[in-house]
Amino acid sequence: MSYFFQLVVSGIVVGSIYALSALGFVLIYKSSRVLNIAHGQIIAAGAFITYALTVWVGIPIYLSFGMSMIATFFLAMSVERIFLRRLIGEPIISVIMVTIGLMSILDGLIYLTPFGTENFSFPPYLPTTPITIGGVSISWTQLVGVIITFSMIAGFSWFFKKSTIGISMRAVSDDQMASMAIGISVPRVFGLAWAMAGLSAAAAGGIIGNITGLNFDTLHAFGIVVFPVVILGGLDSIQGAVVAGIIMGLIQQFASGYLDGNWGLNGTGEVMPYIILLIILLFKPHGLFGIHEIERV
Template identity: 45%
Template sequence: MEFFIQLLVNGLSIGFLYGLAAMGFVMIFKSSSVLNFAHGELMALGAFIFLAMITWAGLPVYLAFPLALAGCFVLGFVVERLFLRPLIGEPLIYVIMLTVGLASIFKGIMLFIWGGNLYTFPDFLPAGLAIHWKSINIPPVYVVSIAIGLTFLILFGLFFKYSSQGIYMRSVADNQPAALSLGVHVRKVFALSWAIAALVAGMSGIVLGIINGINVHDLSSLGLKVFPVVILGGLDSIGGAVIGGIIIGLLETFTGGYLSTSLRDVVPYMALVFILMVKPYGLFGLVEIERV
């Protein structure tokens, strides 16, 4: 029983991180229906920018965090302007491959500057945030990450539901020509959505970095694990991303605990194939009805 509860807590916390990582991914998909293979690298970039600000520039955390997020925001703008904008209206495969190429470029740059080593942030969270309850220990980083994640989740939920910019984004994702003809500034929407997505990616990268330390290879493979998560939750549902993340996280830890540790890393993808065969649009995804 003790083991079960420990696995449950581990699974929930890992799953929440997956959900956090998946949120930025869903943002891009929701507003521009681009499948972003560079997501893991964007997360790593955010974390490294934060690291550089803390260690090299010596800024205090409360200043470095918003500055790093602002840096990611600008980076998203630049990426969209330079690489994605020329591809508006091009076939899907080019857009997907472009993000794959971008992933390689980012990875190369990060490997040049920081190498493949593991970096850790200095410990700056107060220990008083930790939660102790019977045999369960939740360290402060998890508490903070859950708080940050929930805040962003609610903010984005409101943003997409009520703000006009959020509704423009949804309209562009739904049908580009129709949105254009109704006077939505599609290019502006794209630029903004990439900027916001890079910001969210950077945020989740920083949180993940606080918990596990940052390493280019780990974060980029995490960027791929986002796929089972978002497919389970539904590609265009932010809340679904978090729930999908938690389910995948639980699945992983329980497989690792009870079946075999080597199966752990591949079980999300098996689940992915299963979901795709049974319920391709996920738990909360918008079902496109099309008969072929």
């Protein structure tokens, strides 16, 4: 039974990171209807900036964590400004393909640095002995990661509920014409949505980097696992992203905990989200919390 609870705990840890990664993705989709395929690369960039600032420059980790969030904030904002601003009004298919191109460009830029091929891990700055309660253990980095994740998600929800910018972003996602009419600058909101997405991606990257170590393939994979998460949660729902992230984390941990090694299966945790994705697309395409606006054409 403690094995089960251990899986639940690690599922919640992984799932909360999924939720944070998916959050940025949903932000961009919600405001501008763009699927950001390059999200994983921004996550990776955030993690690498955090590492470089902490280990190579020698800044305390909490400070460099914040600085990397600021850096990706501006990175994502400039990506929107340079590449996507001039594609407003173009068919959505070419906008998505631009993000595919961006993914390739960021891949190339990351491979230029040592992070592309080598593995790094953060020096320990928290107690290394895990906390064990009744046979279920959780490491300090995981615990701190989960706490940071949930506080960030809470912060984002507050931001969207209460702040003026957040409300104007929700207005744009609701109706662009109407929000233009009441004086909201829609391109600025698009830029801000990207910037916020970059910020949350860097946070996710920093936490993943601390828990699993820095490996470009792992970090990049988080950007793709985001797709099953957001489809399960509904593409345009922030609460959906959070709930679905945790569900997906649990499913993944249970799959690799109970299926691997039986019937010659291996690495099922990696593939399970995609199988679920295809099933959801066939039977409940708007996800758990998504708006039922899908046309049957």
